[in-house]
Amino acid sequence: MLSRIGDKWSVLVVMQLADGPRRFNELKRAIGGISQRMLTLTLRGLERDGMITRTVFETVPPRVDYSLTELGQSLRSPVEALGMWAFEHLPAIEKARQAFDIRHGPDKST
Amino acid sequence: MLSRIGDKWSVLVVMQLADGPRRFNELKRAIGGISQRMLTLTLRGLERDGMITRTVFETVPPRVDYSLTELGQSLRSPVEALGMWAFEHLPAIEKARQAFDIRHGPDKST
DNA sequence: CGGAATCCTGGTGGATACTG
């Protein structure tokens, strides 16, 4: 279960849907860097877990809207809390990384 | 960055260290199911990110303690919030999954 | 437009053996 939360694509999709429904290619463009295969799989997974709903419009150019369910909406706050944390502590983390890399890179003996 | 948060091992390690310092094999046993390779890699990663500290005791049987830093501590609440969410909504998710699997498994035509 | 199917590769992570 946490695996899906840890999945960056799922998180990004949920974030995109926060503003309202989106179409397939809208999501694809908005997210950027995701292959349509992964987007499909991600959307399927989220739909299966009841996080989003898939609405098909049987129009001439097919149209499919994805939107968050109540469940999906409820996921936003904890995820955003995590995002906030990451954003706030990014500097500290990068600093720690640099210090670590210096300690372990150049010379361990001294 | 979110990749590390999404990493289940990292999360489990942080949770284990919440109660206080732990030794390598203590963590290994407590977590269970993690290979010592992954534990090492996970600990290295967390140490590099400044989430944990590694303390070596140069005793006859070597001893290494791992403990959360302030940064690591600060990560607990958002992670636990996420855990809470998952726990609370697990039933709804499983229900959604079953419904989905029924819709998409047996027969789509009818 | 939205998606399914196929192919293929790189990285993740387990198992094992060795070391200080």
Add this chain to the structure above:
DNA sequence: CAGTATCCACCAGGATTCCG
């Protein structure tokens, strides 16, 4: 005890192609 090193299997995921 606390790692490190190596080998290897698996599969997540990108690119491409075809379809309704």
